[in-house]
Amino acid sequence: MTTKIALRQNLTPCLALLLTMAGAAQAETSPYYLGGSLGLYHVSNIYRQSNAANSDEVGNASLLAGLDQRLGRQRLFGDVSVQANRYRRNNELNNIAYAAKLGLDWASVERLSGTLSASKKRSLADYNIGSGITPIFKKNTEDNSQLQGIARLGLVTKLTLEAVLTHRQREFSAIEYTRLNYREDAASLGLVWRPSSPVRLGLAARHTKGKNPRYLVQGNVVTPDEFTRNDIDLTAGWEASGASKLDARLSASRSSHSLSNLRDFSGVTGMVVWQWQPTAKWSFSTRLSRDSGLDTYYLGFANFNTDYNRITKVLQLNSSYELSSKLLLDAGLSVSDTDRSDSFFQSSNNDRDRAYNLGARWIYSRGLELGCQISHSGRSSTTAFYAYSANTYGCYGQAVIR
Template identity: 50%
Template sequence: MPHAQRRLLLATACLAVWGSAAPAWAESNPYYYGGSLGINRVSNIYRSVFSPNDDTVATASLLAGINQPIGRQRVYADVNVNTNRYSKNTDLNNVGYSVKGGLDWSTVERLSGTVSIDNSQALSTYTERTALALRKKNTENNTSLNGVVRVGLVTKYSLEAGAGYRTRRFSADEYAQFEFDQNRFSLGLVYQPSPDLRFGVAGRLTNDKYPAYLPIFNGIPVGNPVDTREFERKDIDFTSRWVASGASTLDGRVSTGRSKVKQGVANDFSGVTGRITWAWQPTAKWNVSSSVSRDTGLESSFNNANTSAEQDRMTNSLQVNANYELTGKVFLTGGASTAKSRRINNDAAGSRVDDRDNAFNLGARWQYSRGITLGCQASKSSRDSSEVRYTFDANSYGCYGQILLY
């Protein structure tokens, strides 16, 4: 084992010992801080079918967060700053971060709402469908801003207005075709006859914009400039939430709408999309969540880690995740997902590309105390495609240690 990995494992053990001697903090404290150390073995970093590249990556993270009620309001935030170091591919070494926060607010009258922000930067997963395999560092930055305002009309009815903004950027020019900006607006009515039942209908307007770019590879142009592409999508969303019992909750959305090309070359879309999520807790030890979705373009990529953000793609997906409390301190986790997508090209022949993305993961963690956790996990992801260049198979496994002080 390389010296760097031995040092990291030793540091993880020392961190756990130090944490066990740390003073106990009252559970009522609204904040936490701490850190984590981990090592992972990855079999195919670049998600390539032609020449997979494996490596060992060590990750150290600093963590902090707050969840503070202030009168009728609540402020919350979670911050993660991490550094990743690769054993062989040192050019991929990077510093990443994620910041999530928000505000839940309400007035003495009938006004309430939420405001949230989510910003992260990390090494790209290299799962986007590029014509040429990229073999260099490529970091991905994602930003999301969302807000909802609710007005209680009468006891069982309320009016909801929402707005959101999303953006994605890459450091590698070869990925410029996958950058985007999205604006969303919605207005609807909610009917809640009981705490366990909720129905809603809303109109939603979405604008997706892919900036102009020049196709290049290793600094050399490999095609003609591509103009800006812009899409306008209008949907009517029918939503519901049903708490069937203390152990089962169903959330659903069925939308009918149309996406039209406002600028650039692409395909229009008209049809039905939606998502159903089921949270099920059959016993005190089991917790299972599952979802089924059908959507297009960007909306699919937000729900599925491996699926592409290409606008002309329709994706059907299924996801299942489970947690099991083996003992009071040992927990097991597992998950599986599959997504089948079809891209209709905007060429004269209307050719298509069919993909099937699959992912599986298993994990176990030991909760020594409220703030000290040791765990291991293994995962596998793969893609079968009608175009061989888009297929890949990747595995990873590793362990970590985490300490949080409250």
């Protein structure tokens, strides 16, 4: 479990983690749940500054709800969390954050099946995002949304044709960040082969087209950047046992941009995710990725920059240990390395981000949980004002009714 208190660089429990924990618990009993969470945290460097850290205490209150309901052959699922964050001294940063997802798994009487899903998330943005942007010190919210449709056609017993359509969009409220606003559409078509129940192999072609509508603003002249990306994806999945699951992707990737051709990329990208539970008490999760910043972000890697066209290498390790039937210990480690060379803005730098967290959770009952965590995040960079160090610690309580 990655941090519940390291948020999009400066806040409170991760909304997605709250939803996952509540959703996993409720799936064992009822198709619905409703809950709430309260937390109080100290953050040592709110704005992620390199030399003049600004500390504060942050309180938050969250409302959680979700469902996971079978409707014949179909399955309707969804989660929503709304979180009010309040700062003791920097009250101009007070905000309402939220995360919501709704989806439908569908299947026909023949060999057609698939998934439709939509998600929307708002949080405070990274206050030291790099990407040629000088750090700012005012409220800046980030909105991410995604629509996705997946369709599968069973050709023969072990072979499936799979098509995926995805739309993504990101917007920032601060004008200084508008060049990072973007929207993109992606389409993928491929074959999935299952030679045996534990093994899955896939081959697909993927095309992505997107646009940064305000990439460069000079006076009254606004210049967009349009980008395309083509991938050939080799995918594999292997459930070696009930305690071990491995998923991997290796891609031949090529991307191009309408501005600054030297920022184009051609090479190998990919990711590996390994879930391992060696005993009833221990569980481990390992994620490794080499991809562009945004694709890394959508793979589920947190606490790192999300520049849309830089190659980022990320390693994330998480573990959980059941000390007793009611007490669990969590620990996590994340490191990333990003090359931010940019001939268009005549800049060249390298960032190395790191994050560590340690926490304990006391599960009093199926619906009541208390926990405390401490975390550290930081960055070293060839650009001095992109470097920072920050610590966060605090406790929370969560109650869920099923």
